[in-house]
Amino acid sequence: MTARIYRDAYGIPHLRATDALALARAQGAVTARDRAWQIEVERHRTLGTSAAFLGEEHVHWDALVRRAGLADTARRCFESLSPDTKAWVDAYTEGVNSALPEARRLAPEFARTELAAAAWEPWTPLALWLSHHLLFAGFPSKLWRDRVIEVLGADAVRGFASDGPGSSGSNGWLLGPERTTSGFPLLGGDPHRFIEAPGVYQQIRLSCPEFDVLGLAVPGVPGIAHFAHAGSVAWAITNSMADYQDLYRERLRRTPGAGAGVEAWGPDGWEQARSGTETIEVARREPVVVETVETARGPVVIGGVPAQEEPGDAGDPGARGRWTAVSLRWPARVRGSLGFDALPALLRSRSVADVDRALDHWVEPVNVVMAADTSGGLLHRVAGAVPVRAAANRVRVVDAWDEAAAWTGAWEPMPRAGLGEGRAVMANARGLASPLGVEFAAPHRARRIAALLDSRPRWSAGEMAAVHTDTLLAPASVLLERLVLPLTGLSPAANALREELVSWDRRMAADSRGAAVFAAWRGALTRRLTADPALAGLTPRADDPPVFLPWLSPLGRVGHALEGLTAPGVLPGSVDIATHTREALEEVAAAGVAATWGDTHRLAPWEAVPSQDTEWPAVHGDHDCVMSSSSVPGLTDLSARASAARYVWDLADRDNSGWVVPLGASGRPSSPHHHDQLGLWVRGELAPVVTDWQLLTEEVPVTVRERPAPDVPAPRPGGAAPPVLHTCEVPGIGSFAVRALDPGEDAAVVHSWVDSDRARYWGMVGRTVEQVREVYAYVDGLETHHAYLLEHQGRPVGLLQTYEPEHDPLGEHYSVRPGDVGMHLLFAPSEGAPRKGFGGALLTAMLDFVWADPACLRVVAEPDVRNEKSHRRLARGGFTAGQEVRLEHKTARLFFLARDTGAPRTG
Known part of the structure; x- marks a missing residue:
């Protein structure tokens, strides 16, 4: 079947086909052509086979997805799809399979790693989605809270309550028709994720007689789930920060007698668990064998079966401290569904009501959604599946044998809200999704966006850059007024820095000297607080799984929670915050400070095969700025987490909309569109959305087969x-x-x-x-x-x-x-x-x-x-x-x- 592929000036693909299935094939084919290396790396990550060609540093991730049963969960979720959605996803994988062999020859990473491409299964796109979002809800934070309670007491948990370094966030806003110059709604925002090269979002347009939708797709996944404009309706999401994954302490033992089975201690005593072993191949190293265990709660992701049962345990099998493993329970595995039936329904949406109905099917991840249509319809809701269970489950690891910790089988209702003052803002703070979560972002971004939007009565799409590029860092004022202003008796050099900080405008612009001084002092204070004897017990331990260290690192946690931790009465009285503040400033004065924030705050994307000669640019912003670009204070100023895309959707005229990604449309280093949007992204500008087919350049038609490339050929x-x-x-x-x-x-x-x-x-x-x-x-x-x-x-x-x-x-x-x-x-x-x-x-x-x-x-x-x-x-x-x-x-x-x-x- 032939589909027509067009490109705009930035190489962004615009696809036309005769029907939705042909379009899905074309989307799979063009994704393979543009992102072959990226999607094959992700496919291997879903299977737990990335260490076989990327090396031993990837073993820990491979072990996690094997133990979590990610591929098996994807298969279950695929089988639960409606027949029409199955056919649609299957068509996408047909397109990938048709183009991948040729595309891999254009991607030098395949030859560099000696990786051979392999056929995609129909369920592979669902596995990629699961891989992207397995840690999205931050269940490792429960391990961190357990540790804080153990070391500092339960009251200290509130001091660390922020979106930590391992989280994914977003900004989003919706202006009703009365707040725009055109009289039609506007949506804008930017998802905050770890920046990857190639990027995690793919700008694309999908057009057939049934629909014409453009937006930001996830490479390897059909449709456009998160951010899209369908002409008469547009939608966008942010991370709701809902808590929907639980961790359980498990007591395990080998099945007594013959056999090699595993049992787990549950509310009713010993119960059979499923178990097996898997071998992880490792490039240039010996293979690693992992044991997989799944209890009635879920797959074991930490620890395992002890070598031998402790004497006397039979009399007290549920004793705290004698657990040896932690299992994970999550909606996709429990329900056997991700909610992918919503995706083709979203593409066919013509109104807010259509979007709303489609998202009633959504499961994971749980998002806050905003949508608007040309008839004046507006939507602000949460979409996803959050289990009803005890409040303790949301906060920390709970006991598998405790009946009170079991899921009830019911699901929380999804909150909805209207628009106050003609606008709505979503920025991961407490708000619409408050009943569903525990740990939210500080309110600074949300408040700043609201203040910016309220600074003028009406907005146009072209004026949205004033919001996207705002670099005011609100928590800086709190910290400086609380900690730095009271300082006296400093050395001349430190006092000069104090005066710079007092007079600084609190903006984290890349060319700002004041921002550089603030960041240097903040990093020094973070290191000193983390090293305080009262916090020594928070140091990562030898048996901490490396894949969870971003959530368990005291530096990252303290650096992102200084505002809460330095409030009176949060940390133990033995922690002398004033002395740490003074010594941090003296340390910076003695060591010297970079000339500007951008000298040390540069983009640092994740690359599966790191490039050796790429010099990434300086970036504006900071973690709690609207123009968010996160580092890990006390460890590095490099920014690995920032806006993975920016968008403005104009319901008056789709061609007034704009979008941008950090790099470009192509994943091939030799392509002119590999990073041709980087300059726009750094400056906070958007590339124009172009929908006139006459203004696009058509490529040679691409033919894809209507059957998938066979994985296991039929027997002769x-x-x-x-x-x-x-x-x-x-x-x-x-x-x-x-x-x-x-x-x-x-x-x-x-x-x-x-x-x-x-x-x-x-x-x-x-x-x-x-x-x-x-x-x-x-x-x-x-x-x-x-x-x-x-x-x-x-x-x-x-x-x-x-x-x-x-x-x-x-x-x-x-x-x-x-x-x-x-x-x-x-x-x-x-x-x-x-x-x-x-x-x-x-x-x-x-x-x-x-x-x-x-x-x-x-x-x-x-x-x-x-x-x-x-x-x-x-x-x-x-x-x-x-x-x-x-x-x-x-x-x-x-x-x-x-x-x-x-x-x-x-x-």
Whole structure:
């Protein structure tokens, strides 16, 4: 099926198709083309296989998703979808599978990590969504609160109540028609996430006869869930900060007697738990074996089964302190649903009422939603699933054997609200979602946005930058007035800094000297408070899972909670805050301060394979600024968490809207659209939304198959081989036959050829049989690339791959002619002594097969420049050497053979 793909000046894809399923295929295909490396990394992260190519630092994440049963949860959620939604998600994965083999050749990271792309399952998009949001609600904060209660007492928990360094937040606002210059609603905002390269959001437009929607999609997930404009209606979300994941202390033991089962102590005594083992492959290291256990509460994510049961435990099995594991209970796994039936319904929405109905199906994550339509409809609600259970569950880890900690089976009602003073603001603070959570953001961003919006009676879309770019840091005033203003008796250098801080305008602009002084003092104070003996017990412990350290780091927690912690009566009386404040300022005065905040506050995106030579720019803002860009005070000023996108949706005219992402539309480093939005993003500007098809540039139509590339090929009837496609008799050598390669049946023999030094230029040395099968399952799913086995008298002797150069990265490096056919040919190792003339005969048989297609006018080969043996063989076969070209995975020498000069057909 053919879909039309257009691009705007920033390379943002605009897709048109004949129906919703064709459009879903096109969205999957264009996502694979633009973000192949990114979505394959995410797919491996969902499976717990990222350490196999990224290294041992990824083992802890792989272990978490294996133990949490993330892939199994995704399968369950997929199976619960309606038939129509299943078909829609399946179409998206078909599109991914159709484009990924070609796209991976354009992404240099695949060659750098020796990663082979593999087929996506229909449930893979749901697994990616789960992977992105597994830690979104911050359940590790319950481990932190347990530790605070243990070390400082329950009253100290309130001092740390803020959106900590591991959280994801957002700004969002909605102006009703009476508050805009056009008389139609406006929505604006920006999600705050850890910045990734490529970015976590994908600007895209999806158009078919049923709908025409543009917005910010998550690469690897169909539709547009969070931020979108459908012409007559627009919507946006923020993290509600609701608490909907629980942690349980588990008492585990091996099943007494024969067998290797596991039991868990629950409210009614010992109960059977499911258990197993999984092996995590690790690049350049020995594999790691993890045990998986799932109790009646949920999968165990911390700890495990003790080596032996403690004596005397049978009399007091639920005793506190004798638990050895922690399990996780979360709605997606309990309900077997993520709410993905809402996604196609959102695309078809025409009004606020449609959006509202669609989101009634939503499960996870739990968001605050704002929406508006051209008829004046407005929506401000929470969407998602929060279980009804005891209040203690929300605060800390609870006991698995405590009946009071069990979920009731009921779900909390989702709060709604109207618009006060013609506007609504959502910024992760207490408000609409207060009944559903425990730990919210400080109110500073929400109050500042409201104050900015109230500073003028009406707004236009173009004026929204004044909100997006505001750098006022409200908590700075609180800290300076409480701690710094009272200081006396400072050294001259420290007193000079005090005077700078007092006169500073409280704005965290990148070019601000005052902001640099404040940040330096704040970092020094954070380090001193954290090192205070009263807080020493908060230091991470040896058995803390590394994947949870961002939530358990005292530096990160203290640095983001200074306002609360330094309030009177929060910390123990032994903590001399005034002395720490004075010594921090003296420390900074002695060490010196950067000239500006931007000298140390620079963007620091997460990259799966870190680049070595990228210099990231200085950024404005700070954690509690509207222009949010978070660092970890006391540890680093680098900003890893900031606006993952910014948007303004204008209901008067969609073309008045704007959007921007931190980098660009493409994930390929060589693309001009890899980071062409970075400058706009740093300055707080938006790229224009363009919807006129006449102003967009159309790409070559992309054809995708309507069936997915097979993951496990269907068995051959009766074990029969695929039919012979072509035969050729070479005098003196014998008969050759060509048949289509079967990925399942032929993977082992092909693996035996490619996993050897003689085939090093084929690029698959070190691959497993399964990886070889996956590669050729992809090829089997393409219309433009094909793989064949050549047989001599019934024995496999060669592997032939053909492709259309115009649909291959090679086509970007030479002038493709009509009728060109690309080919790769691999000879099997000889059995016994090499037979004279056999290689030439095999090449002749291959050409005889290719020339059998009258549309083929010229054969193009691209051997590695170092593969001199191949060069000689091609030259003997009549090929003419062409130019040298630099491809992503090799430097190649082109060879050409035209039909009129090629070897004559022999059979």
